[in-house]
Amino acid sequence: MSGFFDIPSDLQHSWAGLIGLHMREALLPVAAGLLLALPLAQVCGRFRWLYPPVLGVTTVLYAIPSLAFFVVLIDYTGQTELTVMIPLALYSLVVLVPAIVDGVRSVPDETLAAATAMGFGPVRRYLQVQLPIAAPAIIAGLRVATASSISLVSVGALIGNQGALGNLLAAAQKYDRPELAVNSVLTMAALAVLCDALLVLLRVLLTPWMPRGGSRRKPAARREELTPEGAVR
């Protein structure tokens, strides 16, 4: 008798263990992607001509199937989590770089001029003015990157059970237990929704300064509303 949460022993993890593994494999790449995207976006902001080629490269990277990445990487990193996470980190760039660039660009010129005129140096201005104002756009990008990363981890199943919850899909076939596939899909969906909710909460906490629904007052300065769609195109 095997239940919904009984995970075949060859996966070497309990259900909770798989969740932990899945989160790590999904979120670490997004974090790494963010760390990579921040300076990249900064450079693109400064040298505007660089932005289209950088965007092109991230799109091409995104278009490479993960399997192709695995084939190349496996020689270096073996059948490990790292082999799964490197492509995921690169994929996240396709949303994060434009999200940050657009977010930083959305800072009104007057605000930047005021900061400069008050004696902000470039670093202080970036950290204390541009990044905080870009935060909603960056978080919008993170929401998309996180959701897609959570679903993409499953392909790790292809390289020796590195797909965390995705491995359940293979196991469902192997042991003819369809409930494992249902478990896999539902759990991943629940994780995606949960992470998304946490990111929304983070945005709410970080941006008490944003006009919220209801009795909204139009600020005098033009200010684009930053929706996830807007930020990610």
Added chain:
Amino acid sequence: MIRIDSVTKRYPDGTVAVDRLSLEIPDRSITVLVGPSGCGKTTTLRMINRMVEPTEGTILLDGEDIQRQPVTTLRRSMGYVIQNAGLFQHRTIVDNIATVPRMLGWGKQRARERAAELMERVGLDTSLAKRYPYQLSGGQQQRVGVARALAADPPVLLMDEPFSAVDPVVRKGLQDELLRIQDELGKTIVFVTHDIDEAITLGTMVAVLREGGRLAQYAPPAELLSTPADGFVEDFLGADRGIRRLSFFPSAPLELTTDAVVPADAPAERIAAVRSPYLLVTDPDGRPLGWAERDRPTAGTIGTIEAIGTGRLLPYGRPFVPGADSLRVALDCAVLSPTGWAVAVDDEGRVTGVVSQQTIGEAIRAAHSAGRAEDEKAAG
């Protein structure tokens, strides 16, 4: 004093934004840079705090080249106010205002106290302190912008079209507030606008720039209106420059007539003695009630005006205060009056006399010729 010494700014694309401009900006007064769009006002202003570096020429602050000191030190000694205020949308009002003091290393408490003090100074209720910019009206945001620029008590204030994004009523309020603050604080203010009326209202000195960043005229506003240097300045001042110039002449010398002013309960003989076709009826305290027509049977025949009721009087319009208002205001009152006579009152609103359009016209001619004589004396 800020001394701009034959400064030229050529942008990398070849645009000459400012062309050999020289200006001496006096301390503790408002100097306005005015001119059509693209004539280099912003560029000039930004060269003073080195947000733009001149291609040629030098700018001296109290005799020292502004290139000599570190750029951040220079900027923190100059407040900067721009259109739409440029507030930090992610910071509360109090934190916005406290920005420069905090950068200068003030303690949090002291910076906040200073911010609260400044909110009062610019006419903002301190209950707004914890709000974010989006929760303020455009006019309030602009006041925050001014408060923020004043926060570290800089001797110099640079203002780039600070009031151009708000409606005329709010703008008038902000202008009055700026003049009041200036009276109290005596900053050296360089104010950019493309609105000649604003320039004339605010400026102690006005620099008119023309396209290509060349100086067309640098003069006090009254002189600008009386003797524009050339056709460009004249056009820029607009068709009603003569009327506007009247703002600079006091209405005090106007000769007032009291003959036509009668209290509502005056006896019939008094009313009959009035020569002018209209008489201004006042209440027992001397406050104006309205105009009566002398030749209408009412006043003369029935006896007193009180007897026929004051409800039938013509409205007396807006009165002017001879000590405080200009000739322009007096003329305006006369033009708006149904009888063509302007009503003069004292500070308490009691009638001190009336004056006809004709008398005002004579006063204007006299003032103009006196002004011309003065100009000639100054020139010769």
